[in-house]
Amino acid sequence: MVFTDSMGSAHRAVDPSVHSGQAFSLSVCRTLQEWFKADDLCRITFVYVLSALRWDIHGDAHKYVTKLKVRTGRRKTDNSIDALRSRAVHSVLDLWSSTFQDPTYQGSEFLELQQPDGRPLQPSYLNGGPWLSTFGHSITEFARVCRCITGHAPIGAYYHCFKINEPHGCTCGAALQSRQHVLFCCRNRYSVHYPRFLGDIASL
Known part of the structure; x- marks a missing residue:
């Protein structure tokens, strides 16, 4: 069982479709796939718990699940959608700023x-x-x-x-x-x- 106060994050963690954290989600899915293959009775249940309730067991569960380390490869991923978008934006801004210095581009x-x-x-x-x-x-x-x-x-x-x-x-x-x-x-x-x-x- 996974106790969480963010079902959206839990859903994204096991969502292999295209999104900003896809590389991490694929690693989670790959790990879970091996675990599910080991036994047909393997199940995961996500339990939503409001953090405002300050439930003691929720805190313990949080400490437990944050110990889980999911490998994403030997190198830090730099091909996520967010990373690619950030590089594209900075490239365009650099070009825009340099072009903007040209009086013929600005206009006299x-x-x-x-x-x-x-x-x-x-x-x-x-x-x-x-x-x-x-x-x-x-x-x-x-x-x-x-x-x-x-x-x-x-x-x-x-x-x-x-x-x-x-x-x-x-x-x-x-x-x-x-x-x-x-x-x-x-x-x-x-x-x-x-x-x-x-x-x-x-x-x-």
Whole structure:
């Protein structure tokens, strides 16, 4: 009998199908197969016991079953799904980070942002990435942020670049209303004349 407070783990231990701990499960199944062959009366019963009950015999059973050592081979397994997925993710992130340093990949107008410690902000898949996790609460806000970061915000420099018949100067008197000017120099950057997202980006 196997006493456990996690039937899911018990099920996975004897599940030979594809999953992250398949190598260990196959070793368990291989060991049990030999044991079952020895006698037709061999049976295993899993007993679910809530750990919150603090049952003494459950503690003894836990100590007993954790003494079981299942061999998985001479070498530590490194071909589980989790290990393969981790290697693939790190490989993609390394390639992404190195490619991201190329201005032709970023685009000439891509706004380089920094982390709090001063390092350049790098792309990541965690929590939606650094940009989406910050501005993803609003589709409208995120769309505006994208326009600013990629140099497509509706300001004077954009109108000048694409020859749009709109004022190129800033309301503060500057000859060109550039993104750099709006974010870091303009005295009126919190004015209603400027999209709110520019002030948000400046505060990063």
